[in-house]
Amino acid sequence: MTLRLGLTGDVMLGRLVDEQQLARVPGAVWGDMLDRLQTLDGLCINLECCLSARGQQWRRTRRTFHFRATPDWAVPALEAAGVDCCALANNHVLDYEEPALLDTLDELDDAGIPHAGAGRTESAALEPAFFPVGDRTVAVVSLTDNTPEYAATATTPGTAYVEIDVDDAETRRTVETALGQARSRDPDLLIVSLHWGPNMETEPPEAFQQFAHWLVDDGVDVIHGHSAHVFQGVEVYDGRPILYDTGDFVDDYAVDPSRRNDRSFLFELSLTPSGSPAELRLYPTEIADFAVHEASDEAASWSRERMRSLSEPFGTAFDRAGEALVCALGG
Template identity: 70%
Template sequence: MSTRLGFTGDVMLGRLVDESQRRRPVAAVWGDVLDRLRALDGLFVNLECCLSTGGRPWRRTERAFHFRADPEWAVPALERAGVDCCALANNHVLDFEVPALEDTLSHLEDAGIARAGAGRTRTDAFAPATLTVADLDVAFVSLTDNTPEYAATETSPGTARVEFDVDDEEGRAAVEGALERARARDPDLLVASLHWGPNMVETPPDSFRAFARWLVDEGVDVVHGHSAHVFQGVEVYRGRPVLYDTGDFVDDYAVDERLRNDRSFLFEVRLSRTGTPVELRLHPTEIEGCAVHEAGEEAAAWSRERLRARSAPFETTFERAGRGLVVDLDA
């Protein structure tokens, strides 16, 4: 049997999602996708909010949005879905200042949910998460190029922030350091989770393509991208899946009727017994009522068509699998 790992785009549990969850069962936010999530051996998400009722909105610089969720329901919801690890390197983890970030770290630690990408110091923020999934050792690095003011220093909490440019020596050195710490654990699988680039962009820039390939050359087995709020193309480079952007998984955002940021996929990577990625399966999803659901026929067809088109520049070809798609990484 292969090991099955799930990767999602942004999981934003604040604002209207938070309000809705106060009136419904704790697992309602996962809709009819819950059983599929729980059937996975491991689940990795970008947590796009704080887990706290404390702190105060960030006012040191201009911020249009501030996201936080009540940990009384949000932590049990993450547990019910079987979330194993959260990427925290993003542009919302400090939305309610340091006390809410501290709460987030503590709540995840208490729940036994691994995290990477933000921490109490820069060293902590860049530290890889390490966890065991179905007898395989996984190392998980989380990085972002968003929101410079949220970057951690050696004396202040924040995010693992870098520039995703192979020609940027300082940024490349920081990533090399994080990867070296991850490889020192001798993991069976190394994941780099990247919150990169601007919103509502359908195509990654050439600099991100070069950086993703460099990461694979450095030993990364899965590149897990997010930030654009819409899914981007998939590349298979040296047999490794590069998910340039996994879009939005659950949130309360306004929907762009052309880009349909309410539609994406659960990205399922299947591994060999030794931890080598051998297959990528994409299960279409859509957001409705502040919850994620299995995509209906029309939405699934739309997403399949768009993913094929957005992946064409990478010469990635898909086979149909139910309402979703599958890619053989050994081909």
């Protein structure tokens, strides 16, 4: 039986999304994508906000934006979509300081939603998340190179922070520690979710490509990138998908008219009986009314063409299946 695992870019449920959702049912934030999300056998997102009604805005260093969602609707919304794992290593999980981060961890724990990338200490932040997809086990390691002041320490809460540099001894030690913990339970699929790089960049730098290749060479099955707010090209390296950036899935951000950060995809992996990725399907999405929707014909056409163009330098070619782009993997 083929199992399907969905991956999304940034899910930011604060600010205007939060305001709108206080007057809507929790599942409304997923728009007409809700049915598709619910049919997946697994779903992993980057949660780009904290879940809390506590805390004060981070002022220790300059921060322009602060994202916080009301747990009373946000947690039921995650449950409604069938979210199985939240990557938390990003530059917003501490926007309302430690109390809100700790609430986020507790809210997800109480809901039984595994998470990785942030914790009460550095060792906790590096702990992988595990969740089942059918009868297979998926492990997720979540890391970020954003906002070093949010990094967890041996005694303080924060994120799993690394420099994206394969030659940096501290980075290699940190990543190997996290991967070793993930492998300790012999998962069928190992994902590294990376919140890396600056905003609005349409191509990954050479250092990111080297880092992704190093991870695959070290046994990682899927690279799940995000942070740029716009999707980047897909590379298939040694049969493993490298999603350099999955863009934005839902938020309230201003839209760049050329880079179109309101457009992206639901990235769907089909898994072999052994749990390896066999096929990648990209379903076009767009954000409107502070919710995610299936892309309009015009938006879908634009996104498919742009993804093909951005992926071509990596030697990645896509076929078309209905509204989706399809790419065979190594299996």
